[in-house]
Amino acid sequence: MSTPALTRTAETTVPVLDILAERWSPRAFDDATPIDEEKLAAALEAARWAPSANNTQPWRFLVGRRGSDLHARIHDALLGFNQAWAGNAAVLIVALAEEVDAQGTPLSHALYDLGQAVAHLSVQAHADGLVVHQMSGFDRSALQQIAGAEERLVPTTVIALGEFGDVSSLPEALQEREVAPRVRRALDETVLVSA
Template identity: 35%
Template sequence: MNREEQIRLENIADTEHEIFALLKQRYSPRIFEEKMISEKDLNRLFEAVRWSASSFNRQPWRFIYAKKGEDGYTSILECLTDGNKKWADNAPLLMITLFKEDNDEGEKNFYALHDLGLSLGNMTIQAQYMGIGLHHMAGIDQEKAQKMFEVSDGFKVASALALGYYGGNIEALPEDLKKREVAERKRKRIDQFAFHGKWKN
C-alpha cells in the first residue's frame, strides 16, 4: 500500500453508529490522481444532481465546469482565495456552483441555496462511489466569478468545487496542508445538534 492509499484508509470516519460505507469513506482531498475525469463519469455526476429532491421540483442548481488546461479552469482558479489556490490546481476539474434566486413567478426562492446544497450532496456521494474525491470551497470571490463568467441576472455564484479521482502525491502539498490532509477528523456529538422534543442550548 502506498502513502496516499494509507491516508485514504486513515481518513475513514470513526463513526459511533454504523452508516453507509460511502459516507464513511468520503473526505475532502487536496491531492488527486493526474487523470482527467472522463465525460462518462462527469455525466454520471450531473445525472446524480438531476435526480436530487428540490422544493417544487424547481431544480435551481447550475454549474460551470472546466478541465485543467482550459481557459475556464484558469479563470476559476483566479477567483479562488489564496488558501485554496495552494492546492486546488492539483484537481483535474474545477467547478463553480450557482443557484437561480427566484422562482418562475418572480418571487425569492428561499430554498434555492438549500436545494443546490442537496444536489451537491448527491454529487458528492455519487463521486465517492466512482472513486472521485470532491472538495467543496466557499473560498471563492463570488462577485469576480459572476463577472468573469458573465452570469445572467437572477443567478448567484455560491461556491467552487475541486474534483478528481482519489490519488495523487502528498508531496505536491506545502507542509501546512500535508498536516491537514492527515489530521484527525472531528465532529460534534449527535446530542449537540439533534434535540428530542425541545430546543437545547
C-alpha cells in the same frame, strides 16, 4: 490512483452507509490524470436528480476541465490557500443557486436545494472513486462574471473534483491537515431537541 491511499473512514457512533462514512474532502489531487468523462457525467446526473422544492431545480453548474480557459478563470477567482492546491484538480465546478426564478419570484429554498444537489454529486463521485472538495473562499463577483449576465444565479461554492493525488505535493501546513484525524461534534450536541 482511483481511491485514496489514506484510510479516512469516519468513526461513527452508529453504523451508516459505507459510502457516507468513507467520503472525505482531500486537497491532494492528481495533477496529471484527466477526468473520466463518464464519471463526471454520472456525478452531474446524480446532482440533476436531487430533490428540490416543487421540482424547481434551482441549481446550475459551470464545469471547467483542467487545461481549459474556464478552469483557469475559476482557479484565478479562488482566494487564499485554495489556490495552492485546487488547480491540480481535473475539474473545477462552480455551483450556482437560482435565488430568483425567471419571473422574479424569490426561491427561498434555493440554497438548501443546491446543497442537496452538491451532496448527491459528491456521493456519486466518491462511489466512482473520485474525490471532491468544496470551497467557500472565492471572489464571487469574478465568478458572477464568468456565469454571465444572469444576476439571479449566485455562485455559492466551488467544487474541486478528480483523482486523489500525492499528499507530499501539498504545502506542509496542508499536508498536516490532510492526514489529521477526522472529527465531528457529538450527535447529542447536534440534535437540539428529540422527543
